[in-house]
Amino acid sequence: xxxxxxxxxxxxxxxxxxxxxxxxxxxxxxxxxxxxxxxxxxxxxxxxxxxxxxxxxxxxxxxxxxxxxxxxxxxxxxxxxxxxxxxxxxxxxxxxxxxxxxxxxxxxxxxxxxxxxxxxxxxxxxxxxxxxxxxxxxxxxxxxxxxxxxxxxxxxxxxxxxxxxxxxxxxxxxxxxxxxxxxxxxxxxxxxxxxxxxxxxxxxxxxxxxxxxxxxxxxxxxxxxxxxxxxxxxxxxxxxxxxxxxxxxxxxxxxxxxxxxxxxxxxxxxxxxxxxxxxxxxxxxxxxxxxxxxxxxxxxxxxxxxxxxxxxxxxxxxxxxxxxxxxxxxxxxxxxxxxxxxxxxxxxxxxxxxxxxxxxxxxxxxxxxxxxxxxxxxxxxxxxxxxxxxxxxxxxxxxxxxxxxxxxxxxxx
Amino acid sequence: xxxxxxxxxxxxxxxxxxxxxxxxxxxxxxxxxxxxxxxxxxxxxxxxxxxxxxxxxxxxxxxxxxxxxxxxxxxxxxxxxxxxxxxxxxxxxxxxxxxxxxxxxxxxxxxxxxxxxxxxxxxxxxxxxxxxxxxxxxxxxxxxxxxxxxxxxxxxxxxxxxxxxxxxxxxxxxxxxxxxxxxxxxxxxxxxxxxxxxxxxxxxxxxxxxxxxxxxxxxxxxxxxxxxxxxxxxxxxxxxxxxxxxxxxxxxxxxxxxxxxxxxxxxxxxxxxxxxxxxxxxxxxxxxxxxxxxxxxxxxxxxxxxxxxxxxxxxxxxxxxxxxxxxxxxxxxxxxxxxxxxxxxxxxxxxxxxxxxxxxxxxxxxxxxxxxxxxxxxxxxxxxxxxxxxxxxxxxxxxxxxxxxxxxxxxxx
Numbered sequence: 131x132x133x134x135x136x137x138x139x140x141x142x143x144x145x146x147x148x149x150x151x152x153x154x155x156x157x158x159x160x161x162x163x164x165x166x167x168x169x170x171x172x173x174x175x176x177x178x179x180x181x182x183x184x185x186x187x188x189x190x191x192x193x194x195x196x197x198x199x200x201x202x203x204x205x206x207x208x209x210x211x212x213x214x215x216x217x218x219x220x221x222x223x224x225x226x227x228x229x230x231x232x233x234x235x236x237x238x239x240x241x242x243x244x245x246x247x248x249x250x251x252x253x254x255x256x257x258x259x260x261x262x263x264x265x266x267x268x269x270x271x272x273x274x275x276x277x278x279x280x281x282x283x284x285x286x287x288x289x290x291x292x293x294x295x296x297x298x299x300x301x302x303x304x305x306x307x308x309x310x311x312x313x314x315x316x317x318x319x320x321x322x323x324x325x326x327x328x329x330x331x332x333x334x335x336x337x338x339x340x341x342x343x344x345x346x347x348x349x350x351x352x353x354x355x356x357x358x359x360x361x362x363x364x365x366x367x368x369x370x371x372x373x374x375x376x377x378x379x380x381x382x383x384x385x386x387x388x389x390x391x392x393x394x395x396x397x398x399x400x401x402x403x404x405x406x407x408x409x410x411x412x413x414x415x416x417x418x419x420x421x422x423x424x425x426x427x428x429x430x431x432x433x434x435x436x437x438x439x440x441x442x443x444x445x446x447x448x449x450x451x452x453x454x455x456x457x458x459x460x461x462x463x464x465x466x467x468x469x470x471x472x473x474x475x476x477x478x479x480x481x482x483x484x485x486x487x488x489x490x491x492x493x494x495x496x497x498x499x500x501x502x503x504x505x506x507x508x509x510x511x512x513x514x515x516x517x518x519x520x521x522x523x524x525x526x527x528x529x530x531x532x533x534x535x536x537x538x539x540x541x542x543x
Numbered sequence: 544x545x546x547x548x549x550x551x552x553x554x555x556x557x558x559x560x561x562x563x564x565x566x567x568x569x570x571x572x573x574x575x576x577x578x579x580x581x582x583x584x585x586x587x588x589x590x591x592x593x594x595x596x597x598x599x600x601x602x603x604x605x606x607x608x609x610x611x612x613x614x615x616x617x618x619x620x621x622x623x624x625x626x627x628x629x630x631x632x633x634x635x636x637x638x639x640x641x642x643x644x645x646x647x648x649x650x651x652x653x654x655x656x657x658x659x660x661x662x663x664x665x666x667x668x669x670x671x672x673x674x675x676x677x678x679x680x681x682x683x684x685x686x687x688x689x690x691x692x693x694x695x696x697x698x699x700x701x702x703x704x705x706x707x708x709x710x711x712x713x714x715x716x717x718x719x720x721x722x723x724x725x726x727x728x729x730x731x732x733x734x735x736x737x738x739x740x741x742x743x744x745x746x747x748x749x750x751x752x753x754x755x756x757x758x759x760x761x762x763x764x765x766x767x768x769x770x771x772x773x774x775x776x777x778x779x780x781x782x783x784x785x786x787x788x789x790x791x792x793x794x795x796x797x798x799x800x801x802x803x804x805x806x807x808x809x810x811x812x813x814x815x816x817x818x819x820x821x822x823x824x825x826x827x828x829x830x831x832x833x834x835x836x837x838x839x840x841x842x843x844x845x846x847x848x849x850x851x852x853x854x855x856x857x858x859x860x861x862x863x864x865x866x867x868x869x870x871x872x873x874x875x876x877x878x879x880x881x882x883x884x885x886x887x888x889x890x891x892x893x894x895x896x897x898x899x900x901x902x903x904x905x906x907x908x909x910x911x912x913x914x915x916x917x918x919x920x921x922x923x924x925x926x927x928x929x930x931x932x933x934x935x936x937x938x939x940x941x942x943x944x945x946x947x948x949x950x951x952x953x954x955x956x
Binding site for chain 2: 288293294296297298300301304305306307309310313318321322344345347348351352354355358359360361362454455456457458459460463464
């Protein structure tokens with residue numbers, strides 16, 4: 131794997147960034163040759179270096195550089211990871227820009243020698259997860275993300291692409307190492323004993339009960355199989371609220387390095403999962419019951435709305451397909467499968483975020499251990515309900531109703 | 544597409560074959576430099592030249608050369624087809640030889656300049672379809688084909704292959720043009736009006752009723768989607784009884800040029816479809832009711848047995864997989880999905896062989912028009928029953944029972 135590392139690859143440092151950006155003609159409209167350049171490394175992900183870079187004389191002249199490391203940063207060089215994923219990310223961003231430019235960061239260039247993407251610095255946006263933890267509502271989020279998913283997923287599927295183009299895209303986006311992370315961390319490790327499951331001790335009884343539930347593990351295996359075999363559309367592949375930069379008017383989806391051809395339901399489920407994780411965390415995040423109820427209503431309304439928008443924005447694609455070959459009843463079958471599978475995928479993402487590696491800040495960040503355990507317990511119960519009952523959901527409202535009917539099991543009685 | 548044609552490519556003729564085989568060192572154990580060589584072109588397929596080649600002095604010194612043409616032979620050069628499919632076939636044969644050598648022809652070499660495979664001349668075998676039309680029983684067929692499918696499908700799936708190896712195999716076996724033939728001829732054209740549906744006029748009322756059945760078209764679209772998206776295992780891709788060379792003791796599977804990563808059920812369904820097409824044809828093929836019943840019992844017993852063997856030979860694979868990640872209940876779910884989808888795939892293959900291009904000799908070869916219409920009508924009724932009821936089949940016996948309960952609609956009452 132490392133035999134293919136570009137000979138020109140060198141990880142940038144805040145010190146070396148200046149020379150690098152001044153050397154790139156693609157940035158000549160932003161930085162001039164004599165500019166004094168400042169940079170700070172801000173990557174809070176696990177796989178990459180991320181630099182915010184600006185001209186000292188004018189901080190508005192700024193870019194972000196994202197450079198792939200050849201290993202998983204959280205674990206160190208014991209877990210190698212091919213930096214070619216930066217090529218996948220750059221190509222996925224290109225496709226996102228084609229179908230949903232308003233929700234995609236501007237990319238200045240991709241440097242294949244450095245496995246580096248230079249892109250727009252989103253100075254007006256924050257990471258959505260941070261806003262959600264603070265209880266900030268984003269009134270356009272559901273509309274934006276529903277559209278983003280319908281356009282990027284629908285237009286990369288067999289419904290739109292020519293038979294040959296689609297199959298060549300499947301090959302171009304073969305992404306084994308990043309898929310393997312998901313296969314392990316989302317679909318395998320949370321459901322068994324391993325020392326890579328750093329859930330907090332207080333919820334251990336519920337985790338052990340969940341891991342002992344064979345029926346649940348059968349359903350998880352079925353979702354894993356779909357993840358590994360269903361080459362339906364080009365997924366973002368990691369569409370959680372940490373991959374979304376947001377403010378009150380704009381929603382920008384970043385970081386598609388996990389992109390590959392997989393089941394649409396995996397992206398849809400990721401968004402639903404993260405809204406429901408926030409929902410579970412807000413069981414305890416506010417002492418004021420009205421405020422709590424209000425924010426949670428916003429979250430569940432967002433889930434309903436994003437699905438409605440997804441369906442609405444998918445409709446033009448259905449209007450183009452051949453009604454003999456893909457009759458009306460098939461459309462219903464297809465969309466229903468996405469909904470039901472999204473419930474299953476959301477469940478796996480939620481369980482993983484509570485039990486497994488890379489837990490979610492919304493819940494793991496709750497300081498009071500009882501509160502944290504209540505939120506974690508509720509999240510697990512919602513997840514189990516969604517995956518075990520997914521075949522009964524005919525509408526998004528039924529999915530949300532099933533989720534909101536759940537209660538935490540903690541404290542144990 | 545033709546820009547990539549090898550500059551050394553030239554279609555062989557019976558006259559040029561001698562020089563070609565004498566020039567290949569891989570055949571030096573078979574042919575000597577001074578040998579007088581004879582060859583006859585025997586391709587009755589639509590896509591290739593096939594030469595039987597032998598030394599005049601000793602006809603037992605013999606090989607078969609299969610050379611891809613850059614167009615569909617049946618249609619001519621108006622339907623171009625990349626000869627790279629010969630590479631796919633050679634690589635698939637290599638994998639078949641690894642997992643089921645006793646059912647795979649010996650390959651001497653693949654010539655990438657000529658898109659040509661040199662392989663064993665199976666002089667002791669006949670094409671299975673021809674034997675079945677004559678009512679010849681092959682007592683080991685079910686055992687052989689069940690094992691062949693279990694070994695070749697199971698061992699190329701995620702159940703066995705490493706995550707990376709599997710995904711690289713998916714890319715290596717991307718086979719757009721050949722898949723497109725199946726997408727069109729099996730899953731699209733039979734269910735609509737097109738002048739490429741040369742069914743015989745007498746069964747037109749039943750064909751029109753079938754094409755007008757939207758519920759059926761929804762199910763066909765669902766099977767087509769699986770064919771196009773479910774990258775589960777390396778399929779043979781065209782596993783009909785014309786791709787099987789057989790005698791009373793041996794079963795050899797040839798012609799995997801349609802190989803790609805698809806749903807296992809497509810191969811399983813292809814075999815079932817061809818046994819059921821034979822079953823339908825033997826409704827009228829013998830005047831003697833006992834002989835007829837006896838052969839049809841052999842056919843339905845074969846279907847039951849090949850599935851039992853498939854399950855039995857798959858078991859060692861299940862015994863190797865991790866019981867936490869893939870619990871016992873998942874195995875049942877997985878095998879049941881193959882069975883039910885095989886019913887749906889078999890149905891599409893049957894309908895295509897009655898209605899569409901490349902009809903099946905078993906039925907189209909029946910001279911008496913009433914007899915032919917009865918067999919065709921029965922085949923269509925079996926197909927509709929299988930695809931519409933597939934979710935109810937829990938066992939192979941239930942599938943066979945549903946098929947054998949069908950009757951021809953012709954003559955119209």
